[in-house]
Amino acid sequence: GDSVTQMEGPVTLSEEAFLTINCTYTATGYPSLFWYVQYPGEGLQLLLKATKADDKGSNKGFEATYRKETTSFHLEKGSVQVSDSAVYFCALSDGGYQKVTFGTGTKLQVIP
Amino acid sequence: GAVVSQHPSWVICKSGTSVKIECRSLDFQATTMFWYRQFPKQSLMLMATSNEGSKATYEQGVEKDKFLINHASLTLSTLTVTSAHPEDSSFYICSARPGQIHGQPQHFGDGTRLSIL
Numbered sequence: 001g002d003s004v005t006q007m008e009g010p011v012t013l014s015e016e017a018f019l020t021i022n023c024t025y026t027a028t029g030y031p032s033l034f035w036y037v038q039y040p041g042e043g044l045q046l047l048l049k050a051t052k053a054d055d056k057g058s059n060k061g062f063e064a065t066y067r068k069e070t071t072s073f074h075l076e077k078g079s080v081q082v083s084d085s086a087v088y089f090c091a092l093s094d095g096g097y098q099k100v101t102f103g104t105g106t107k108l109q110v111i112p
Numbered sequence: 113g114a115v116v117s118q119h120p121s122w123v124i125c126k127s128g129t130s131v132k133i134e135c136r137s138l139d140f141q142a143t144t145m146f147w148y149r150q151f152p153k154q155s156l157m158l159m160a161t162s163n164e165g166s167k168a169t170y171e172q173g174v175e176k177d178k179f180l181i182n183h184a185s186l187t188l189s190t191l192t193v194t195s196a197h198p199e200d201s202s203f204y205i206c207s208a209r210p211g212q213i214h215g216q217p218q219h220f221g222d223g224t225r226l227s228i229l
Binding site: 032034036041042043044045046049089093099100102103104105107 | 118154205217218
């Protein structure tokens with residue numbers, strides 16, 4: 001079945017540091033890939049998405065590129081802020097059924 | 113953009129009672145909604161797929177009689193935790209996707225924190 005593997009956290013960075021959170025996936029067919037963010041006590045918010053190979057999703061300074069050859073969708077941000085502290089989930093969705101498979105989540109802590 | 117509303121956001125109740133959680137799509141119709149459960153510091157685990165006008169599809173290991181799902185209309189799905197016990201305490205989240213186009217993301221409710229005393 002489909003699966004998503006992402007790096008374990010927590011990841012602790014100083015403000016303005018560069019962020020990378022690794023995500024790899026296993027899927028049949030051609031899934032869509034997503035990054036969701038969850039702030040403490042809240043639900044999930046879509047951060048960015050990519051629907052086909054070589055697509056780059058971007059939002060709020062975050063970027064991720066759909067790499068079919070390496071089955072990866074790593075999340076990056078050039079300069080993190082304290083307000084970016086949250087849990088980040090990598091996810092994939094098969095096109096037909098709509099079912100979403102999540103990674104385990106990576107907690108990011110940004111310190112001033 | 114697409115909005116999914118979940119209510120209530122927090123419930124505290126005694127062991128043995130039943131609790132109903134509502135999930136509404138506010139500006140789109142959803143023939144399919146999803147219910148997830150999230151344990152502290154863990155990922156979301158899909159519990160069931162809610163299908164409008166038909167029975168829900170449950171994931172392996174999820175008790176159908178414990179977690180009753182009703183998808184009465186194209187904008188409303190409910191999850192009822194029957195005879196809740198402390199081990200049912202968790203964060204429950206619903207989601208829905210507008211339309212059937214490939215690549216459209218799920219939109220999530222803000223979740224319901226259920227605490228059983």
